[in-house]
Amino acid sequence: MLEVKDISARVAAATSPLRIVGGDTKRRYGHVDESLELLEMAGHAGILDYHPAELVVRVRAGTPVTELVDTLAKENQVLAFEPPVHGEASTIGGVISAGLSGSRRPYAGAARDHVLGAGVVLFDGEYREFGGQVMKNVAGYDVSRLICGAYGTLGVVADVSLKVLPAPEREVSLALEMPLIEAQSLVESLTRRVSPLSASAYAAGVLSLRLSGLESDVADEQLAIGGEIIDDVYWRQLDSLASFQGASQIWRLSTHALAPVEHDYDRMDWGFAQRWLVDPATAPTSSQGHWTCISNTSPSFGSMSLLEQKLHRNLKQVFDPNGIFNPGRLGEGVA
Amino acid sequence: MLHMTPEFLRALKRIASEVILEPERLAVYEADGLTAKKQRPGVVVIPETTGQVQRITALCHEHQVPLVARGAGTGLSGGAMPHHEGVLLVMAKFNQVLAVNERALTAVVQPGVTNLAITHAVEDIGLYYAPDPSSQIACTIGGNVAENSGGVHCLKYGLTVHNVKEIKVVLPDGELVTIGGPGFDTPGYDLLALMHGSEGMLGIVVEVTVQLLPQPPEVAVLMAAFSEVDQAANCVADIIASGVLPAGLEMMDKLAIEAAEAFIGAGYPTDAQALLLCELDGTSTGLQILIEKVLGVMRGSGAIDVQVATDAEQRAKLWQGRKAAFPAVGRIAPDYYCMDGTIPRRELSSVLSSISSLSNKYSLAVANVFHAGDGNLHPLILYDANDNDQLERAEAFGSAILQLCIDKGGTITGEHGVGVEKINEMCIQFDSLELEIFHGIKAAFDPVGILNPGKAVPTLSRCAEFGAMHVHVGEEKFPELDRF
Ligand SMILES: Cc1cc2nc3c(=O)[nH]c(=O)nc-3n(C[C@H](O)[C@H](O)[C@H](O)COP(=O)(O)OP(=O)(O)OC[C@H]3O[C@@H](n4cnc5c(N)ncnc54)[C@H](O)[C@@H]3O)c2cc1C
Numbered sequence: 001m002l003e004v005k006d007i008s009a010r011v012a013a014a015t016s017p018l019r020i021v022g023g024d025t026k027r028r029y030g031h032v033d034e035s036l037e038l039l040e041m042a043g044h045a046g047i048l049d050y051h052p053a054e055l056v057v058r059v060r061a062g063t064p065v066t067e068l069v070d071t072l073a074k075e076n077q078v079l080a081f082e083p084p085v086h087g088e089a090s091t092i093g094g095v096i097s098a099g100l101s102g103s104r105r106p107y108a109g110a111a112r113d114h115v116l117g118a119g120v121v122l123f124d125g126e127y128r129e130f131g132g133q134v135m136k137n138v139a140g141y142d143v144s145r146l147i148c149g150a151y152g153t154l155g156v157v158a159d160v161s162l163k164v165l166p167a168p169e170r171e172v173s174l175a176l177e178m179p180l181i182e183a184q185s186l187v188e189s190l191t192r193r194v195s196p197l198s199a200s201a202y203a204a205g206v207l208s209l210r211l212s213g214l215e216s217d218v219a220d221e222q223l224a225i226g227g228e229i230i231d232d233v234y235w236r237q238l239d240s241l242a243s244f245q246g247a248s249q250i251w252r253l254s255t256h257a258l259a260p261v262e263h264d265y266d267r268m269d270w271g272f273a274q275r276w277l278v279d280p281a282t283a284p285t286s287s288q289g290h291w292t293c294i295s296n297t298s299p300s301f302g303s304m305s306l307l308e309q310k311l312h313r314n315l316k317q318v319f320d321p322n323g324i325f326n327p328g329r330l331g332e333g334v335a
Numbered sequence: 336m337l338h339m340t341p342e343f344l345r346a347l348k349r350i351a352s353e354v355i356l357e358p359e360r361l362a363v364y365e366a367d368g369l370t371a372k373k374q375r376p377g378v379v380v381i382p383e384t385t386g387q388v389q390r391i392t393a394l395c396h397e398h399q400v401p402l403v404a405r406g407a408g409t410g411l412s413g414g415a416m417p418h419h420e421g422v423l424l425v426m427a428k429f430n431q432v433l434a435v436n437e438r439a440l441t442a443v444v445q446p447g448v449t450n451l452a453i454t455h456a457v458e459d460i461g462l463y464y465a466p467d468p469s470s471q472i473a474c475t476i477g478g479n480v481a482e483n484s485g486g487v488h489c490l491k492y493g494l495t496v497h498n499v500k501e502i503k504v505v506l507p508d509g510e511l512v513t514i515g516g517p518g519f520d521t522p523g524y525d526l527l528a529l530m531h532g533s534e535g536m537l538g539i540v541v542e543v544t545v546q547l548l549p550q551p552p553e554v555a556v557l558m559a560a561f562s563e564v565d566q567a568a569n570c571v572a573d574i575i576a577s578g579v580l581p582a583g584l585e586m587m588d589k590l591a592i593e594a595a596e597a598f599i600g601a602g603y604p605t606d607a608q609a610l611l612l613c614e615l616d617g618t619s620t621g622l623q624i625l626i627e628k629v630l631g632v633m634r635g636s637g638a639i640d641v642q643v644a645t646d647a648e649q650r651a652k653l654w655q656g657r658k659a660a661f662p663a664v665g666r667i668a669p670d671y672y673c674m675d676g677t678i679p680r681r682e683l684s685s686v687l688s689s690i691s692s693l694s695n696k697y698s699l700a701v702a703n704v705f706h707a708g709d710g711n712l713h714p715l716i717l718y719d720a721n722d723n724d725q726l727e728r729a730e731a732f733g734s735a736i737l738q739l740c741i742d743k744g745g746t747i748t749g750e751h752g753v754g755v756e757k758i759n760e761m762c763i764q765f766d767s768l769e770l771e772i773f774h775g776i777k778a779a780f781d782p783v784g785i786l787n788p789g790k791a792v793p794t795l796s797r798c799a800e801f802g803a804m805h806v807h808v809g810e811e812k813f814p815e816l817d818r819f
Pocket residue numbers: 367368403404405406407408409410411413414415426446467468469470473474475476477478479480481482483484485486487534535536538539540541661662750751787
């Protein structure tokens with residue numbers, strides 16, 4: 001068992017940069033310096049506080065995502081942003097630090113939208129708490145959301161408080177074979193009104209949809225849409241990127257749903273706002289949105305303006321003046 | 336610090352046509368919604384374009400003159416209280432809805448557009464903007480971003496931060512930066528989240544792209560009256576625990592009910608000690624199921640009277656009393672002081688009972704009307720500002736409530752912000768290590784410290800003076816921030 005005081009001691013004593021890892025399942029996201037000394041968070045695990053009626057769980061960062069999800073499931077609750085599980089070892093601290101959300105993202109919000117608070121160990125080895133366990137909190141700057149997606153470049157996330165929600169009464173997943181244009185317009189029409197749509201993906205001429213909600217609402221919508229019922233496990237596999245295993249470069253475009261389809265994508269999900277290309281011949285470009293390359297050899301995040309870069313460097317300087325936390329992970333000149 | 340020299344004022348007049356210096360016109364801007372804190376601004380400027388905002392900001396930066404942004408001035412924590420030797424930047428002329436993208440479900444608006452005007456601009460096409468502060472007729476989206484405002488519907492649909500996709504911001508040196516974007520994420524740190532609730536301390540918001548939602552097909556409002564405050568408080572927890580997520584779940588206590596009834600006659604039972612208003616939405620079949628479920632919970636919690644309103648007129652009537660509760664309370668006392676602490680829901684009944692004891696201790700009445708589903712309290716302390724002793728007692732009472740919220744694992748502010756009002760209580764909620772980081776964030780955006788100086792984050796020496804923290808003078812990490 002790794003305690004906060006052990007993490008603090010490691011950080012305070014660090015004379016050279018540390019590579020913070022949970023399950024080390026996201027090595028292909030951003031620049032990872034394998035030669036750095038490891039700070040392994042998996043030992044700092046366990047649920048600290050869980051009151052189902054409060055819809056809040058406070059959990060240590062090293063807790064495996066699957067363990068957390070299973071615990072919530074016993075109370076019929078879920079993490080609505082549907083954390084992607086890139087392997088059994090994947091920890092909640094890793095998911096939050098990477099700011100990753102799953103198939104439900106467009107319909108229920110992102111990981112950051114469910115972060116209520118965080119306990120972090122910063123440059124001096126001191127443990128600090130930001131945010132809290134309540135639903136609304138505007139005291140001080142929103143540091144707990146800032147660390148979500150920072151890839152550990154600001155500090156060590158020791159624990160997080162997350163908003164949880166009741167599990168939907170019923171879920172059904174459907175597959176429909178249809179041309180792209182029809183798929184786009186079906187998804188758009190479902191988004192344009194209140195509907196139980198909770199996931200959508202288009203690949204190889206097949207549109208997959210998931211409906212979640214009250215029994216009767218799901219049944220009505222299912223009847224209207226038709227299609228063939230598929231196993232709900234489809235979405236978990238999709239979010240894990242399992243089907244792209246073995247690729248040397250996975251390119252992800254984050255754009256808006258209506259952006260022109262400029263490539264022969266291997267998959268489009270999040271209501272066409274997230275698009276994937278596996279091992280393209282050349283680095284893809286697009287007129288709208290930004291690309292992330294998930295790769296062992298040539299990872300990259302989307303580019304940002306010079307002003308944004310400056311703000312990133314300034315913030316990095318505040319949280320990590322000695323540059324010990326995952327230096328360079330977000331890219332050179334950024335953080 | 337540098338003053339507003341004649342040269343500075345001449346340069347300011349060259350940039351913007353509307354520059355106010357006459358004392359009687361400046362007086363209009365002395366305070367925001369927190370009228371107990373007043374400060375005459377040095378000068379008021381009302382710009383019309385982003386270019387002007389950039390030049391004004393750059394000018395203030397160059398001359399090191401404090402700059403405070405103001406939307407509608409409905410803030411309740413003194414966030415828009417002016418600086419007496421600085422510029423008050425009034426965003427009132429940024430009042431255009433620039434574009435509505437019906438297919439993408441977004442609207443691009445200027446920061447001075449009122450919250451309700453956004454919904455008005457899109458309701459004909461079946462859409463709306465979800466966060467709905469009670470002040471929505473008046474407050475601006477720029478102010479909403481700066482405070483991360485909430486409203487009745489935030490229980491289900493989230494706060495401002497959950498409903499904004501992109502903002503354009505003028506940084507303290509006059510540079511314009513776009514934060515966020517049309518997709519679901521952007522590379523790097525979540526600066527969009529950081530800007531929300533930053534109280535005009537990090538940049539001036541000059542454009543906002545909001546997420547719109549389709550209007551729910553069916554809506555119902557349920558009202559339940561209770562003869563015990565405890566029962567109402569427990570009913571809140573029971574509804575949430577039942578797995579239903581209401582669109583809104585609000586509570587009012589006896590004094591608030593009576594004031595609202597006297598003011599507009601919404602039909603609330605005045606013999607009740609507390610009432611709950613619960614809004615549910617969904618499809619027609621779905622809604623019936625939810626109504627039955629919640630009615631069951633309400634009866635099980637001991638409600639003495641329940642009403643269900645499904646048509647628009649009846650619903651509006653039930654909500655009217657809640658929405659007018661603040662002005663209604665304003666009629667029964669010369670002044671009221673609105674608190675904003677947030678607590679875990681399970682502490683509702685114990686905290687309400689402690690507030691009632693504190694009310695006796697400070698000999699001031701208190702009305703409670705608040706976002707119960709979020710655990711976000713709004714005790715309204717009744718007092719008379721002309722009586723200095725009452726004002727002091729009201730402030731001490733408020734501070735005691737905030738201390739109570741922190742003790743129960745909550746926060747001093749759920750949606751109104753820290754401003755100047757809760758600056759001392761920040762020293763209780765955070766220790767010097769955390770405050771140092773806040774000062775660092777401020778300095779990362781605003782190294783000279785021109786934006787809204789003295790607000791939101793207390794200096795460590797202030798905390799030391801307040802007695803909540805031990806700091807040796809001279810140990811501050813970003814001493815330059817205290818220059819004003
Ligand atoms: C009767 C009443 C009911 C209320 N109910 C609620 C409620 O239900 N929920 C809720 O959350 N709040 C509520 N409020 C508080 C208030 O309305 C909100 O905080 C609102 O967001 C303030 O908007 P404003 O335009 O009036 O901002 P102002 O009061 O003018 O300013 C607020 C802060 O925002 C900054 N600011 C304003 N514009 C900009 C800009 N363009 N760029 C950068 N910073 C800017 C200011 O410097 C200041 O710090 C209520 C207030 C009243 C009087």
